[in-house]
Amino acid sequence: MRKLKIKRYIDNSNVSRFRFWIQIISFFIFVYGGYFFIEIASRLPIFSCPYVQGSPGGCYLIGVQHELNTTWESMLSFRGLGILTSLGIFLLFFIFLNKAWCGFVCPLGTLQDWITKLRKFLGFSFTRYDEMSFKRLKSIKYILLVLLILIPLGIRNSFFGIHVPHGMHTPFCQICPARIILPLFTGDTSQIFIDFTDTTTIIMTSLGMMIAALFLVGSFVKKRFFCFFCPMSALQYIFSKISLLRMTKDGDKCTRCGNCYRVCDVGIREIADDIISKNIVKDDCMLCVKCVEACPEDDCLKISFAGMPIFNASQEGFFKRYTGSSLTEYIKSIEPNKENENESK
Amino acid sequence: MALFLIQSIYAQEIIWLSNTPPASMKDNVRASGMHRLSALKKGDTKKKKVYKTNADSTKKFKRKKKKSSYSSYGAVTNYVQWIRKGNSIQKPAYICIDDSTDYQLKLISPTGNEEKIELVKSKNCYLKFELNEEGYYNAYLIIKKAIGDTLYINIAKAELLSHSCRNGHHKKLEARPVMHYPEITEFEIIRERHPWEDFHYFSSSGEKESYKAFYKDKVAENVKITLYTEKGWSKTMHTDKNGKVNVQFLQDYFSKWQELNKRKIHYYMLAAEYTVQDTNEYKGKTYPYVHYTLTMSDGYRPARTMYTSMVWGLIVFLTVTIVSIAGIFIYKERRKKPYKELKFDEH
Numbered sequence: 001m002r003k004l005k006i007k008r009y010i011d012n013s014n015v016s017r018f019r020f021w022i023q024i025i026s027f028f029i030f031v032y033g034g035y036f037f038i039e040i041a042s043r044l045p046i047f048s049c050p051y052v053q054g055s056p057g058g059c060y061l062i063g064v065q066h067e068l069n070t071t072w073e074s075m076l077s078f079r080g081l082g083i084l085t086s087l088g089i090f091l092l093f094f095i096f097l098n099k100a101w102c103g104f105v106c107p108l109g110t111l112q113d114w115i116t117k118l119r120k121f122l123g124f125s126f127t128r129y130d131e132m133s134f135k136r137l138k139s140i141k142y143i144l145l146v147l148l149i150l151i152p153l154g155i156r157n158s159f160f161g162i163h164v165p166h167g168m169h170t171p172f173c174q175i176c177p178a179r180i181i182l183p184l185f186t187g188d189t190s191q192i193f194i195d196f197t198d199t200t201t202i203i204m205t206s207l208g209m210m211i212a213a214l215f216l217v218g219s220f221v222k223k224r225f226f227c228f229f230c231p232m233s234a235l236q237y238i239f240s241k242i243s244l245l246r247m248t249k250d251g252d253k254c255t256r257c258g259n260c261y262r263v264c265d266v267g268i269r270e271i272a273d274d275i276i277s278k279n280i281v282k283d284d285c286m287l288c289v290k291c292v293e294a295c296p297e298d299d300c301l302k303i304s305f306a307g308m309p310i311f312n313a314s315q316e317g318f319f320k321r322y323t324g325s326s327l328t329e330y331i332k333s334i335e336p337n338k339e340n341e342n343e344s345k
Numbered sequence: 346m347a348l349f350l351i352q353s354i355y356a357q358e359i360i361w362l363s364n365t366p367p368a369s370m371k372d373n374v375r376a377s378g379m380h381r382l383s384a385l386k387k388g389d390t391k392k393k394k395v396y397k398t399n400a401d402s403t404k405k406f407k408r409k410k411k412k413s414s415y416s417s418y419g420a421v422t423n424y425v426q427w428i429r430k431g432n433s434i435q436k437p438a439y440i441c442i443d444d445s446t447d448y449q450l451k452l453i454s455p456t457g458n459e460e461k462i463e464l465v466k467s468k469n470c471y472l473k474f475e476l477n478e479e480g481y482y483n484a485y486l487i488i489k490k491a492i493g494d495t496l497y498i499n500i501a502k503a504e505l506l507s508h509s510c511r512n513g514h515h516k517k518l519e520a521r522p523v524m525h526y527p528e529i530t531e532f533e534i535i536r537e538r539h540p541w542e543d544f545h546y547f548s549s550s551g552e553k554e555s556y557k558a559f560y561k562d563k564v565a566e567n568v569k570i571t572l573y574t575e576k577g578w579s580k581t582m583h584t585d586k587n588g589k590v591n592v593q594f595l596q597d598y599f600s601k602w603q604e605l606n607k608r609k610i611h612y613y614m615l616a617a618e619y620t621v622q623d624t625n626e627y628k629g630k631t632y633p634y635v636h637y638t639l640t641m642s643d644g645y646r647p648a649r650t651m652y653t654s655m656v657w658g659l660i661v662f663l664t665v666t667i668v669s670i671a672g673i674f675i676y677k678e679r680r681k682k683p684y685k686e687l688k689f690d691e692h
Contacts, residue, residue: 006367053541122589125679156525182389189650189655192651192655192659192662193652193653193654193655193657193658194654194657194658195652195662196602196652196653196657197605197607197652198603205653205658206661209658209661209662209665210661210662212662213661213662213665213666213669214665214669216666217666217669217670217673218669221673259545
């Protein structure tokens with residue numbers, strides 16, 4: 001009975017508010033944590049941008065690019081074990097978090113949510129990609145993921161007799177907007193530059209500046225603009241199937257009202273259209289749980305951890321969150337007042 | 346081929362430890378780690394042999410592993426430093442020490458432990474050691490010689506930062522403790538660390554560095570310190586009452602920007618001279634004067650401002666911002682459907 005009460009309380013709660021605070025705490029830890037928790041990176045896998053002065057650790061993507069900047073021979077030696085170890089730690093982190101990393105923890109994602117809030121405050125309208133563009137653009141993150149693996153490998157090894165110039169040592173970090181924007185929160189402007197060392201560095205650093213500008217403008221008109229192109233999102237999705245944190249859908253209960261699609265920041269159409277798949281976590285999903293909150297059908301969308309339900313869609317929760325009252329109270333409030341009706345008669 | 350002169354060290358001579366290999370050894374040496382310390386290539390070839398065939402690997406796995414924090418990554422790296430004489434950095438005089446010279450070698454780890462360092466006298470002559478901990482190691486070559494009533498002590502010191510990114514950066518702030526060891530040498534100079542220094546720190550031209558002189562664990566005033574740069578410039582300074590001298594490394598070369606190598610290390614050498622009237626016993630004889638000559642060499646890289654531009658960064662950033670805002674505005678405007686009044690003819 002008590003269990004049911006707790007579950008009902010959670011299902012009726014406002015997860016978005018909880019997420020808002022988690023995002024603020026995570027942002028603080030990832031940007032300023034180094035000033036307080038100097039040794040945190042040795043204890044936990046920390047995915048903050050290492051270009052931030054107060055960063056308590058490093059993003060896995062810089063680690064993987066560094067590690068792959070090696071010869072095949074070296075990779076097949078004990079060094080390969082190091083690469084596998086860091087991949088293992090990365091996996092361990094995502095077995096627990098799955099793509100909720102993007103929705104709850106990622107500082108760059110948080111920043112995009114804040115920009116969206118600013119846009120709403122200023123009263124500008126947002127845009128969505130049409131279906132065709134959505135399908136075409138979503139492959140970019142996979143292309144970037146493949147490149148960030150192949151380019152560092154191509155520095156030390158030759159591909160068909162071609163060596164990649166050393167100026168592209170951490171190719172994704174050079175173009176990642178986090179490298180330029182997150183240090184600004186600690187007052188560090190040193191990442192705003194063009195490196196004129198050689199043609200490669202000129203191109204890479206210019207691309208970095210361009211993408212940082214597009215990030216800010218894009219996030220202003222499109223919710224979670226950059227997440228759509230983020231190779232970290234692609235890498236996580238590859239291992240999403242083995243995660244303990246899952247989002248499932250019961251297609252039989254779905255009425256295809258489209259609420260879930262309308263609230264989705266990324267604009268995943270399948271969340272509303274797909275009534276066959278059970279696992280509904282798609283590659284662009286960031287497990288922000290907004291769709292579960294917006295679903296008015298009991299147990300249609302479910303968040304579970306290792307098979308244990310955490311947060312389920314419920315009619316009662318839906319009304320509480322969107323009207324601030326329970327379903328019966330809401331019906332009462334919209335019913336015409338009988339006393340007034342009698343008086344008028 | 347560089348000539349290694351095996352010779353006695355004369356008093357007051359400038360003897361220093363250098364990271365730059367002689368021409369004859371350039372092919373046998375590689376630059377290792379963030380600080381491009383010279384390391385013998387031999388360790389790498391061993392590693393390659395180990396994992397080539399199964400039979401080989403079985404044999405090599407039985408080999409007693411050396412206790413090392415890098416052991417999981419394979420072969421142990423042998424780092425090297427060369428002994429050089431004189432104050433010219435560009436025209437190297439690599440030397441070796443003969444057996445008649447009274448010399449002492451010391452290597453102190455970041456945690457204060459004494460580690461093995463040896464003088465290898467083969468075709469080439471160098472100091473060989475391993476750096477197994479993360480942080481600053483201090484290497485010393487101490488040569489003593491008595492002439493008349495003065496004891497001459499030559500100390501060639503090197504502060505060597507050992508760091509590999511693969512070991513993580515969880516102790517990055519521990520890279521900077523300043524260490525001096527009065528039990529090894531009574532007179533010593535240290536480079537003071539900046540508060541922002543971490544394992545990736547490297548001096549660059551235009552940056553100010555301060556050096557502090559100590560004698561018997563107390564700051565030493567009025568110590569004569571001369572800085573020699575790669576291009577042959579030199580400057581003599583004296584330590585203040587806090588035992589400090591401040592040095593600003595100026596760029597003393599100018600190349601076309603296309604030819605600028607941002608990773609090129611420009612070496613410099615500091616030579617400090619200090620004479621004290623203090624009784625000192627050496628080989629059973631007491632000397633009323635001790636003359637110290639201490640050298641320390643390190644390098645600096647070109648200033649970041651030489652090859653990066655914030656202004657151009659901002660220009661690119663602002664241009665893309667303005668163009669994309671304009672593009673979005675035009676796109677949105679063009680998608681707006683003009684108001685059309687439809688009139689139905691009901692008649």
